[in-house]
Amino acid sequence: MNSMKINHPYIIAHQDRFLEELFQLLRIPSVSADSKYKDDVFRTADFLKAKLMEAGAENIKIMPTKGYPVVYADKIIDESKPTVLVYGHYDVQPPDPLDLWLTPPFEPTIRNGKIFARGACDDKGQMYMHIKVLETLLQTNALSCNIKFIIEGEEEIGSDNLESFINENKELLKADVVLISDTGIISNETPSITVGLRGLSYLEVAITGPKRDLHSGLYGGAVANPINVLCEMIASLKDKNQKITIPHFYDEVIELNQEERALMNQAPFVLEEYKNALDIEEVYGEYGYTTLERVAIRPTLDVNGIWGGYTGEGAKTVLPSKAFAKISMRLVPNQSSAKITQLFSDYFKSIAPKGVKVELTPHHGGEPAITPTNTKAYKAASLAFETTWGKTPIPMREGGSIPIVSLFERKLGIKTLLLGFGLDEDAIHSPNESFRISNFFKGIETIVEFYKEFSKNS
Amino acid sequence: MNSMKINHPYIIAHQDRFLEELFQLLRIPSVSADSKYKDDVFRTADFLKAKLMEAGAENIKIMPTKGYPVVYADKIIDESKPTVLVYGHYDVQPPDPLDLWLTPPFEPTIRNGKIFARGACDDKGQMYMHIKVLETLLQTNALSCNIKFIIEGEEEIGSDNLESFINENKELLKADVVLISDTGIISNETPSITVGLRGLSYLEVAITGPKRDLHSGLYGGAVANPINVLCEMIASLKDKNQKITIPHFYDEVIELNQEERALMNQAPFVLEEYKNALDIEEVYGEYGYTTLERVAIRPTLDVNGIWGGYTGEGAKTVLPSKAFAKISMRLVPNQSSAKITQLFSDYFKSIAPKGVKVELTPHHGGEPAITPTNTKAYKAASLAFETTWGKTPIPMREGGSIPIVSLFERKLGIKTLLLGFGLDEDAIHSPNESFRISNFFKGIETIVEFYKEFSKNS
Numbered sequence: 021m022n023s024m025k026i027n028h029p030y031i032i033a034h035q036d037r038f039l040e041e042l043f044q045l046l047r048i049p050s051v052s053a054d055s056k057y058k059d060d061v062f063r064t065a066d067f068l069k070a071k072l073m074e075a076g077a078e079n080i081k082i083m084p085t086k087g088y089p090v091v092y093a094d095k096i097i098d099e100s101k102p103t104v105l106v107y108g109h110y111d112v113q114p115p116d117p118l119d120l121w122l123t124p125p126f127e128p129t130i131r132n133g134k135i136f137a138r139g140a141c142d143d144k145g146q147m148y149m150h151i152k153v154l155e156t157l158l159q160t161n162a163l164s165c166n167i168k169f170i171i172e173g174e175e176e177i178g179s180d181n182l183e184s185f186i187n188e189n190k191e192l193l194k195a196d197v198v199l200i201s202d203t204g205i206i207s208n209e210t211p212s213i214t215v216g217l218r219g220l221s222y223l224e225v226a227i228t229g230p231k232r233d234l235h236s237g238l239y240g241g242a243v244a245n246p247i248n249v250l251c252e253m254i255a256s257l258k259d260k261n262q263k264i265t266i267p268h269f270y271d272e273v274i275e276l277n278q279e280e281r282a283l284m285n286q287a288p289f290v291l292e293e294y295k296n297a298l299d300i301e302e303v304y305g306e307y308g309y310t311t312l313e314r315v316a317i318r319p320t321l322d323v324n325g326i327w328g329g330y331t332g333e334g335a336k337t338v339l340p341s342k343a344f345a346k347i348s349m350r351l352v353p354n355q356s357s358a359k360i361t362q363l364f365s366d367y368f369k370s371i372a373p374k375g376v377k378v379e380l381t382p383h384h385g386g387e388p389a390i391t392p393t394n395t396k397a398y399k400a401a402s403l404a405f406e407t408t409w410g411k412t413p414i415p416m417r418e419g420g421s422i423p424i425v426s427l428f429e430r431k432l433g434i435k436t437l438l439l440g441f442g443l444d445e446d447a448i449h450s451p452n453e454s455f456r457i458s459n460f461f462k463g464i465e466t467i468v469e470f471y472k473e474f475s476k477n478s
Numbered sequence: 479m480n481s482m483k484i485n486h487p488y489i490i491a492h493q494d495r496f497l498e499e500l501f502q503l504l505r506i507p508s509v510s511a512d513s514k515y516k517d518d519v520f521r522t523a524d525f526l527k528a529k530l531m532e533a534g535a536e537n538i539k540i541m542p543t544k545g546y547p548v549v550y551a552d553k554i555i556d557e558s559k560p561t562v563l564v565y566g567h568y569d570v571q572p573p574d575p576l577d578l579w580l581t582p583p584f585e586p587t588i589r590n591g592k593i594f595a596r597g598a599c600d601d602k603g604q605m606y607m608h609i610k611v612l613e614t615l616l617q618t619n620a621l622s623c624n625i626k627f628i629i630e631g632e633e634e635i636g637s638d639n640l641e642s643f644i645n646e647n648k649e650l651l652k653a654d655v656v657l658i659s660d661t662g663i664i665s666n667e668t669p670s671i672t673v674g675l676r677g678l679s680y681l682e683v684a685i686t687g688p689k690r691d692l693h694s695g696l697y698g699g700a701v702a703n704p705i706n707v708l709c710e711m712i713a714s715l716k717d718k719n720q721k722i723t724i725p726h727f728y729d730e731v732i733e734l735n736q737e738e739r740a741l742m743n744q745a746p747f748v749l750e751e752y753k754n755a756l757d758i759e760e761v762y763g764e765y766g767y768t769t770l771e772r773v774a775i776r777p778t779l780d781v782n783g784i785w786g787g788y789t790g791e792g793a794k795t796v797l798p799s800k801a802f803a804k805i806s807m808r809l810v811p812n813q814s815s816a817k818i819t820q821l822f823s824d825y826f827k828s829i830a831p832k833g834v835k836v837e838l839t840p841h842h843g844g845e846p847a848i849t850p851t852n853t854k855a856y857k858a859a860s861l862a863f864e865t866t867w868g869k870t871p872i873p874m875r876e877g878g879s880i881p882i883v884s885l886f887e888r889k890l891g892i893k894t895l896l897l898g899f900g901l902d903e904d905a906i907h908s909p910n911e912s913f914r915i916s917n918f919f920k921g922i923e924t925i926v927e928f929y930k931e932f933s934k935n936s
Contacts, residue, residue, distance in 0.1 A: 053792030114794055177792055218695060222793045231757035233908040237676060237878030240808050241778030242769045244762035248781050254706065255713035299689035304702035304833035311700045320699030323706050324796050329783035330804060334511030334635055335680045335841040336572055337806055338782050338907055346788060348795055350698050375762035383793040420695030449796055450691040
């Protein structure tokens with residue numbers, strides 16, 4: 021049996037159109053982090069409104085926030101039936117570095133059964149599955165619970181305005197479960213459901229040495245070079261065992277016991293394949309933990325960008341005035357993003373030598389989350405995978421962050437089900453992001469099946 | 479007495495034209511490090527050829543090399559008289575960062591008695607003085623020795639083709655002394671003659687981690703992040719006393735004795751003024767040495783540029799594939815540029831963790847040099863300063879590098895006299911490079927006087 025074969029007649033009948041609609045969505049460069057795409061981001065909300073209408077949703081509205089709007093829609097068939105709140109986002113990561121894309125990021129292209137485009141998987145491809153699920157359920161008279169949609173445009177920049185949006189619309193957003201497709205499965209051979217996510221602290225740091233760029237021959241050796249200093253400061257954030265040195269950084273981290281760790285390490289993972297896929301000789305991380313543990317249950321610190329001085333062609337002997345870095349930390353339950361951001365800031369300032377000035381700008385953060393496996397929704401999802409994939413999915417913790425999971429729990433008291441269909445190969449946030457066509461359709465089919473199971477015993 | 483007043487009648491009579499000619503030269507963006515300026519660099523050689531002709535030089539030729547050409551010219555009045563070989567360069571440093579220039583780098587502008595333009599001081603302004611000196615000497619019938627000019631176009635990228643040029647033209651370049659104006663004086667109140675220069679090793683390093691950019695949430699903590707690794711490697715190039723840790727780096731350094739150091743520290747220097755001028759709270763450098771020593775007699779290591787990952791607006795949670803840095807070391811007598819480049823390369827590769835690949839690209843280097851003070855040329859220069867400035871110049875070691883000084887000595891057996899008129903405020907290699915108009919003219923007058931003294935006892 022080819023587990024990726026689609027069996028649902030309606031999906032088969034309309035798959036060309038489904039794909040063409042997704043391509044239209046992918047062509048809009050809705051980069052929320054870069055203000056030059058502002059009009060495109062707004063245009064994407066309009067596009068979704070139209071598509072939700074065509075799919076049969078009701079009460080569709082583009083709800084303004086202080087930033088980009090939230091697209092709301094619903095289909096309430098019976099107030100007494102359970103309600104699923106689908107969350108997704110229509111903004112995407114910046115496409116840089118552009119020169120590494122084989123085809124332009126906003127001209128979706130199919131190669132080897134994959135759609136290549138920024139947002140193909142994260143999250144336009146996965147979010148759009150849900151609109152096509154609604155259409156499929158309605159056109160086949162199979163909808164037997166209520167569905168609400170909120171699709172936001174600021175996930176990639178921290179969902180800064182989502183909290184107040186939720187506060188102001190608690191009644192509107194009432195639901196029994198939040199359903200999100202913004203995660204992945206281990207592989208198409210080993211389907212899985214994500215049950216844990218890391219949180220995030222993200223800061224931009226600026227180091228200023230002398231007030232102007234200097235000649236490195238005349239001043240080198242006598243004045244603090246902000247690039248050297250920045251490197252020294254970044255280096256001192258980890259010790260030789262790759263443990264983070266920020267005082268109290270690990271205070272709230274919940275250590276798993278040996279049994280839990282053993283269970284986690286049973287997940288299928290072949291180190292040699294992992295290294296080959298990345299073309300690295302060795303993995304590299306915190307001493308005393310396996311690769312699976314490092315990306316799931318351990319907090320991390322990564323420099324996401326660095327710049328300063330002369331970066332053009334050839335040589336320039338400058339001792340620059342400034343150096344910059346973007347630094348993020350992935351957090352695990354029970355760490356708090358705000359607290360870690362504060363600990364980082366205090367420590368980073370404390371390790372600066374006197375010859376430089378330090379400026380810190382926190383970007384968005386997000387809280388780590390664990391989602392339950394003992395709920396009706398989780399069980400329905402598990403049964404859906406069994407039907408469509410022929411396999412029971414493995415519960416898996418993932419290294420990424422979806423800060424809104426903890427937000428929904430805190431603000432609305434609703435648990436989340438993370439029903440994603442991405443693959444490791446999708447290269448989200450990277451050049452040549454992709455999404456397999458088979459996973460797009462299989463995702464739609466599995467979510468349709470989820471609704472069937474979820475509504476069964478209601 | 480205002481030491482900056484010009485007294486020479488011919489210079490006074492023609493100063494507006496001298497300045498206008500320099501402006502024409504400064505308007506040509508002859509950036510040798512960036513191939514997009516290629517035509518401009520060639521055009522600058524043509525411009526100089528024309529101006530040398532107007533000044534009365536003979537045998538003018540644009541002599542091709544594998545890179546940019548050398549402009550040669552001479553005025554031989556009597557083979558039995560001594561010959562001065564004037565060296566200068568017509569290429570300039572890249573103007574980046576452009577947004578810090580108050581007026582465009584290639585539109586020379588006068589503010590507060592200073593010419594602001596890339597190359598105003600280094601070296602177009604100082605080199606052009608010599609062409610105007612020739613004109614002045616010829617028009618006033620005052621030339622009593624022979625002059626040869628070589629003006630090259632690759633000084634800012636390491637003079638890579640100058641060695642073979644010299645090898646192929648030893649007869650043509652025969653002279654008694656090399657005269658270069660590409661250095662500075664302590665101040666207009668305290669004139670000085672540079673008698674020592676640091677050498678240079680310059681490398682570009684590239685660190686590659688995974689073969690593609692990764693999502694920092696899914697891979698962070700498990701895969702070597704090339705930016706973090708680069709920072710750690712750079713940090714480990716110095717110890718906590720800011721001593722360079724590369725094995726054998728200091729092996730050839732000549733340590734000055736206490737007496738020599740005491741003499742050096744008698745140079746006028748006010749730490750508070752130095753810190754205020756740069757807006758820094760503290761100076762920063764090798765433990766156990768003063769600021770004057772750090773920039774003159776000690777080798778240094780500076781990162782001149784660094785880049786990697788996402789450097790745009792906002793946040794992007796990428797674990798990049800690559801990170802880069804430009805790293806240079808200033809060398810002191812008796813260090814060898816080639817040897818230090820090798821020591822750096824070997825050490826840098828040795829400290830890389832297994833999870834990354836290291837690539838090293840050496841840029842140009844240059845040897846440190848000491849110029850003599852017991853020569854006829856030095857004494858003539860000292861007397862010239864006494865006449866034009868009213869003060870005996872102080873012999874001073876400078877932190878910058880002019881690699882060709884040691885080249886002339888090795889290849890032609892000729893000692894160099896460094897007769898520069900730049901000031902600390904000139905910000906060479908930086909945005910808003912400038913050259914005082916008074917120093918341009920005073921330089922011309924002092925060099926005219928130098929020729930008078932130099933020819934006297936011949």
